[in-house]
Amino acid sequence: MLELGDLEHNGVAIIDNVCSRAELIELAKSIGKIRTHPNGEDVFTLKSSDGRNSLPGTLSNIYGLSAFPFHTDTAFWGIPARYVVMGMFRKSQCTTNYISLSDIAGAVSRDFYAKAEQSIYLVETFEGCKYTSPVFSRNRVWGIRFDPNIMKPANGHAKKFHGELLAAMGAIQPKKVHWDGDKAVVFDNWKNLHSRSAVNNERREILRIYLEG
Numbered sequence: 001m002l003e004l005g006d007l008e009h010n011g012v013a014i015i016d017n018v019c020s021r022a023e024l025i026e027l028a029k030s031i032g033k034i035r036t037h038p039n040g041e042d043v044f045t046l047k048s049s050d051g052r053n054s055l056p057g058t059l060s061n062i063y064g065l066s067a068f069p070f071h072t073d074t075a076f077w078g079i080p081a082r083y084v085v086m087g088m089f090r091k092s093q094c095t096t097n098y099i100s101l102s103d104i105a106g107a108v109s110r111d112f113y114a115k116a117e118q119s120i121y122l123v124e125t126f127e128g129c130k131y132t133s134p135v136f137s138r139n140r141v142w143g144i145r146f147d148p149n150i151m152k153p154a155n156g157h158a159k160k161f162h163g164e165l166l167a168a169m170g171a172i173q174p175k176k177v178h179w180d181g182d183k184a185v186v187f188d189n190w191k192n193l194h195s196r197s198a199v200n201n202e203r204r205e206i207l208r209i210y211l212e213g
């Protein structure tokens, strides 16, 4: 069902003919171990909304139906979720967009990663705040975390890194996932930043599962 080569090589795999929540869970389990979100859910249903009833500080609360900025999911975890599995069975005009680290690498200075390693960010969520690095590694695989919604640069290196990353993302044409029904997408959340386009006149529901690194 899954072209794992695509996931390893491109950091993204798109799978057609995923028609149910059970099939999405089966797909997720074929890739890795499901990690429960702090809200207790294995499979979370993201519903587009104007944000008035969303948790404070969440993307829906801040941006409502407008486009979301590019981000890493679960950037506030010690090590963010390795893979994000998303599924949508109905059609939607609203795309999921993504930019890979290899695209970013082509648009930044040579000392970009040196700046990243010296960067300190303050992460603030409604649960609390802590300092963190935008780079991390586990089992010799490294990744980047970036969520401008909850991460603020806390030293000079981070300010430079932040500005350079935003400029690079502005210069890169993102790739798009078109949700045309019964489709699943798996992102390597350590190697891609993703976003959502604006939602127009539709009730969009997308299922999401997080997988361990």
Ligand SMILES: [Fe+2]
Pocket: 071, 072, 073, 194
């Ligand atoms: Fe996200």
